[in-house]
Amino acid sequence: xxAALEVMGxxxxxxxxxxxxxxxxxxxxxxxxxxxxAGRTGSGKSTLLRALAAWIPRHSAGRMTGSVTVGGLDTRTxxxxxLARTVGLMQQSIDDQLCATTVAGEVAFGLExxxxxxxxxxxxxxxxxxxxxxxxxxxHQTRQLSSGQRQRLLLASLxxxxxxVLVLDEPLSQLDEQGTAALLAELRRLxxxxxxxxxxxxxxxxxxxxVDRVLVLEGGRLxxxxxxxxxxxxxxxxxxxxxxxxxxxxxxAARYGASSPPVFSDVTLSVAHGERIAIVGPNxxGKSTLLxxxxxxxxxxxxxxxxxxxxxxxxxxxLVPQNPDLTxxxxxxxxELAFGPRQLGLDEAEIARRVxxxxxEFSLDDLLDEPPQGLSQGxxxxxxxxxxxxxxxxxxxxxxxxxxxxxxQMHRLFSAxxxxxxxxxxxxxxxxxxxxxxxxxxxTRILPLPAAGExxxxxxxxxxxxxxPHPNPLPQGxxxxxxxxxxxxxxxxxVYLLALSLVSVTVDSARAxxxxxxxxxxxxxxxxxxxxxxxLVVGAIAATIWGAVLSQAMFYSFEPRTPWMTIAGVTLWxxxxxxxxxxxxxxVATTASGIAVCLSTSPERLLAAxxxxxxxxxxxxxxxxxxxxxxxxxxxxxxxxxxxxxxGYRFRPWKLAAWCIEAGMFAPLVAAALRRxxxxxxxxxxxxxxxxxxxxxxxxxxxx
Amino acid sequence: xxAESGKPSADAAxxxxxxxFPIAPLAxxxxxxxxxxAAMHFVVSYASVLAGMLLWTLLGPxxxxxxxxxxxxxxxxxxxMLLVLIPRVGVAAWSLATVFVLNTLFGGxxxxxxxxxxxxxxxxxxxxxxxxxxxxTSLLRVPxxxxxxxxxxxxxxxxxxxxxxxxxxxxxxxxxxxxxMFADWYLISASLVTGLGYGSVGxxxxxxxGYRLRRVxx
Numbered sequence: 028x029x030a031a032l033e034v035m036g037x038x039x040x041x042x043x044x045x046x047x048x049x050x051x052x053x054x055x056x057x058x059x060x061x062x063x064x065a066g067r068t069g070s071g072k073s074t075l076l077r078a079l080a081a082w083i084p085r086h087s088a089g090r091m092t093g094s095v096t097v098g099g100l101d102t103r104t105x106x107x108x109x110l111a112r113t114v115g116l117m118q119q120s121i122d123d124q125l126c127a128t129t130v131a132g133e134v135a136f137g138l139e140x141x142x143x144x145x146x147x148x149x150x151x152x153x154x155x156x157x158x159x160x161x162x163x164x165x166x167h168q169t170r171q172l173s174s175g176q177r178q179r180l181l182l183a184s185l186x187x188x189x190x191x192v193l194v195l196d197e198p199l200s201q202l203d204e205q206g207t208a209a210l211l212a213e214l215r216r217l218x219x220x221x222x223x224x225x226x227x228x229x230x231x232x233x234x235x236x237x238v239d240r241v242l243v244l245e246g247g248r249l250x251x252x253x254x255x256x257x258x259x260x261x262x263x264x265x266x267x268x269x270x271x272x273x274x275x276x277x278x279x280a281a282r283y284g285a286s287s288p289p290v291f292s293d294v295t296l297s298v299a300h301g302e303r304i305a306i307v308g309p310n311x312x313g314k315s316t317l318l319x320x321x322x323x324x325x326x327x328x329x330x331x332x333x334x335x336x337x338x339x340x341x342x343x344x345x346l347v348p349q350n351p352d353l354t355x356x357x358x359x360x361x362x363e364l365a366f367g368p369r370q371l372g373l374d375e376a377e378i379a380r381r382v383x384x385x386x387x388e389f390s391l392d393d394l395l396d397e398p399p400q401g402l403s404q405g406x407x408x409x410x411x412x413x414x415x416x417x418x419x420x421x422x423x424x425x426x427x428x429x430x431x432x433x434x435x436q437m438h439r440l441f442s443a444x445x446x447x448x449x450x451x452x453x454x455x456x457x458x459x460x461x462x463x464x465x466x467x468x469x470x471t472r473i474l475p476l477p478a479a480g481e482x483x484x485x486x487x488x489x490x491x492x493x494x495x496p497h498p499n500p501l502p503q504g505x506x507x508x509x510x511x512x513x514x515x516x517x518x519x520x521x522v523y524l525l526a527l528s529l530v531s532v533t534v535d536s537a538r539a540x541x542x543x544x545x546x547x548x549x550x551x552x553x554x555x556x557x558x559x560x561x562x563l564v565v566g567a568i569a570a571t572i573w574g575a576v577l578s579q580a581m582f583y584s585f586e587p588r589t590p591w592m593t594i595a596g597v598t599l600w601x602x603x604x605x606x607x608x609x610x611x612x613x614x615v616a617t618t619a620s621g622i623a624v625c626l627s628t629s630p631e632r633l634l635a636a637x638x639x640x641x642x643x644x645x646x647x648x649x650x651x652x653x654x655x656x657x658x659x660x661x662x663x664x665x666x667x668x669x670x671x672x673x674x675g676y677r678f679r680p681w682k683l684a685a686w687c688i689e690a691g692m693f694a695p696l697v698a699a700a701l702r703r704x705x706x707x708x709x710x711x712x713x714x715x716x717x718x719x720x721x722x723x724x725x726x727x728x729x730x731x
Numbered sequence: 732x733x734a735e736s737g738k739p740s741a742d743a744a745x746x747x748x749x750x751x752f753p754i755a756p757l758a759x760x761x762x763x764x765x766x767x768x769a770a771m772h773f774v775v776s777y778a779s780v781l782a783g784m785l786l787w788t789l790l791g792p793x794x795x796x797x798x799x800x801x802x803x804x805x806x807x808x809x810x811x812m813l814l815v816l817i818p819r820v821g822v823a824a825w826s827l828a829t830v831f832v833l834n835t836l837f838g839g840x841x842x843x844x845x846x847x848x849x850x851x852x853x854x855x856x857x858x859x860x861x862x863x864x865x866x867x868t869s870l871l872r873v874p875x876x877x878x879x880x881x882x883x884x885x886x887x888x889x890x891x892x893x894x895x896x897x898x899x900x901x902x903x904x905x906x907x908x909x910x911x912m913f914a915d916w917y918l919i920s921a922s923l924v925t926g927l928g929y930g931s932v933g934x935x936x937x938x939x940x941g942y943r944l945r946r947v948x949x
Contacts, residue, residue, distance in 0.1 A: 086758070086759070086760070358943075398943070398946065401946060521841065524839075524841045524842055525841070525842060525843060525846075527842070528841075528842030528843040528844060528845075529842075529843045531842075532843060532844060532908040532909065535910075566784070567784065570784035570785070570787060570788050571784075573787070573788050574784070574787035574788065574791070575911070577787070577788075577791035577792070578787075578791055578792040578911065578913075579911060579912060581791060581792060582792070582911075582912045582913050582914050582917065583912055584912055584914075603912075606912075607911075610909055610910050610911060613908075613909050613910075614909060617841075617842040617844070618839070620839070621835075621838065621839020621840060621841055621842065622838070622839045623839070624839050624841075625836070625837060625838060625839040630836040630837060633835070633836050634832070634836060637832065637835075642832070645757065645762070645825065646825070646828055646829065646832060648762060648766075649762060649765055649766045649769060649825060649828075649829040650766075650829055650832045650833060650836070652762065652763055652766035652767075653766040653767070653769045653770035653773065653829055653833060654770075654833070654836075655766075656766060656767050656770040657770050657773075657774065660770060660771065660774070661774075690936070693940065694940065694943065694944070697767075697771075697812070697940070697944055698944055700767045701764065701767065701816075701944060703763075703767070704760065704763035704764045704766075704767050705760060705763070707759075707763045708758070708759040708760035708762075708763045711759045711763075712759045716759055719756060
């Protein structure tokens with residue numbers, strides 16, 4: 028047998044912990060095989076995968092014992108480039124692993140790290156994109172792809188590096204049935220090409236038809252070579268029907284923007300007391316959007332949602348979003364659970380009762396004084412869910428609560444939810460899931476949401492509307508295209524900007540300043556762009572001139588000078604205003620030209636030009652990474668505000684406490700982003716980024 | 732930009748070799764964290780520029796006392812937080828440089844004056860942070876759940892001073908390069924209020940937040 032992967036006596040302990048995350052793991056995997064690693068949440072699957080991909084012990088703090096040999100390389104001694112050529116790692120969250128902003132740039136990233144010649148990179152990028160059905164997408168922003176396409180892009184990026192081993196962490200967790208089938212076929216093809224594949228997955232049953240071997244982890248130990256049913260198939264609680272209706276939605280439709288196709292249409296739904304409704308459907312069917320409409324966050328494009336009066340005066344909804352981390356912002360679990368009831372204006376005794384009941388129901392008693400953001404993934408979900416449950420809402424909405432949860436965790440969670448519903452503390456539950464099995468086990472009613480025909484990409488994936496790729500005030504499409512200025516090499520534009528600014532600060536005569544100002548504004552006229560972009564340029568120029576006029580009218584100190592006007596006791600000088608108008612030409616020259624350059628060149632192209640002109644590569648990496656974070660941060664900021672709103676919070680600027688809460692919203696945003704930073708760091712490192720090694724720079728095709 | 736098959740035509744004018752400038756020895760995780768904080772700083776500074784334009788037209792030079800909260804206070808908060816997460820020399824420089832490039836890419840704020848300003852800013856920050864021991868000693872490296880009051884005061888004062896010097900340097904550069912005139916009282920009060928005042932408060936909050944984040948998210 029030709030071993031592709033050999034693990035001997037592997038153990039690992041995280042820093043500050045005494046118990047081992049991995050303990051005496053031994054196995055050997057043959058070339059061209061598929062192995063599934065199964066186990067409960069927290070059993071050590073992801074840790075094992077990171078060890079196989081050499082992140083552990085090379086970059087992770089902690090103590091490793093034993094050895095891992097991948098493709099004949101000892102992960103402790105091989106170089107980063109050698110390992111990147113041998114083993115590829117795909118982690119759970121696809122979005123957090125994408126290193127570049129464009130599709131071609133993403134595939135090229137790892138190849139650049141290997142310092143391959145540009146021509147070879149060009150060939151491999153083309154071959155990888157064609158192989159994974161993404162040819163023609165080279166210049167697309169990665170954010171524009173559907174989730175299925177992004178997963179294929181990441182696979183293409185790893186495949187382009189020609190690894191012998193591919194390690195995938197829960198690749199099925201966010202895929203619908205169609206997407207799952209497509210991925211399984213892809214894995215089979217990769218195995219047939221001679222690649223050894225290791226997959227960590229909760230949904231083992233779906234992988235069984237293609238796998239060669241199953242490893243089962245429990246408490247960091249390898250306990251078996253076959254999967255075991257971790258939870259018996261059960262139905263929790265008893266179906267309840269005929270309770271009074273809480274909310275009814277009639278023939279509702281939803282769309283993001285007036286010109287976009289409907290996400291779903293003609294949906295009728297009523298939720299009665301005691302019900303547990305599962306909304307199922309393929310990726311992009313609009314499950315999350317339906318929850319938003321029910322929550323009142325998003326108005327329906329058609330139809331109406333009617334809430335029935337609640338005699339107890341309870342809040343209508345609690346919502347737990349897909350990423351529950353964004354709802355956690357307090358210093359302790361206790362404060363987190365008390366936040367919602369406090370916003371409802373309840374007295375402290377009632378708040379304490381709700382916190383105690385919920386903590387007991389959801390098994391959080393031991394964690395009440397812990398900071399929520401410091402808990403494990405499963406615990407964080409439980410806290411977010413419990414925090415929503417303490418509102419004791421009429422309907423609790425849960426968006427994909429099962430992602431990343433093993434069957435046992437899920438069972439515990441749903442048992443607590445069912446108990447709360449049966450005790451009447453929560454009126455009803457509506458949850459979305461792509462897992463039909465979960466719906467069958469835990470719901471009293473299943474609402475299938477069919478895929479709408481419009482706006483869908485291949486593989487059943489929809490192009491989910493998101494915020495624009497960059498927080499540019501210029502909307503997409505406002506940037507100019509096709510004109511002479513747009514076609515000009517970005518390096519020429521940068522040099523022009525620098526030269527113009529240098530000239531503008533060296534000339535002094537009035538005539539020279541006016542000429543410099545005119546030259547600076549010239550590119551604006553050569554620009555082909557929309558009216559909003561033009562309005563922005565004109566506004567910026569006007570504000571620049573007026574600001575200079577006002578400040579110099581105030582501070583002008585040369586004599587003679589004559590008063591122009593007096594505002595609030597401050598004299599403005601006529602000569603100063605004239606002086607300011609003239610001197611503002613220096614600023615106008617650089618401001619107008621700078622904006623024109625930005626409008627005529629995409630940020631990616633400008634950045635590539637700066638790198639080619641000699642700006643440090645570290646800077647290019649930092650800027651690219653920052654650009655990747657920008658849209659995510661905008662989305663998350665909105666999600667955090669939403670989570671606050673749904674827990675009863677209203678911003679009251681005259682209250683100091685409100686400002687403290689506003690500042691506190693910053694914490695989950697940064698904490699979530701820091702977790703992303705870690706995932707991204709693992710991704711770039713396992714794709715060969717070595718701070719000390721030379722790199723090649725490939726300038727992928729880009730638009731604009 | 733490279734054409735599909737051949738070399739870009741402007742390559743001849745910019746003959747830079749392909750394999751060069753190896754990435755500086757920052758760990759990837761540190762680079763990702765710096766990029767993240769820089770992205771936040773950029774969002775704040777961009778919004779501040781847009782709001783600043785409006786405020787300048789209304790308040791004139793006095794607008795700096797309002798925009799200073801976003802221009803000096805919040806960046807100080809973010810920088811202090813970043814220094815807690817990565818207390819080492821060079822972090823402030825990379826963070827400031829990243830924000831500068833983002834501003835250039837999205838707003839066109841490029842040019843010799845901007846380069847001069849960012850250069851001064853980087854030198855001032857790195858020098859004062861190193862001289863005060865914030866990036867050169869174990870002051871922020873000691874694992875503690877909360878910072879000592881003395882540490883908060885020290886970091887707040889140093890970052891506030893950095894910002895004060897920056898504000899002063901910015902106006903001095905504006906006087907020198909753009910020939911603008913400013914009264915001495917204005918320069919000093921702008922430096923003290925927006926730089927030292929807002930900067931110190933921002934840094935103190937950022938330090939506490941950084942410790943909290945280090946405990947829960949790193």
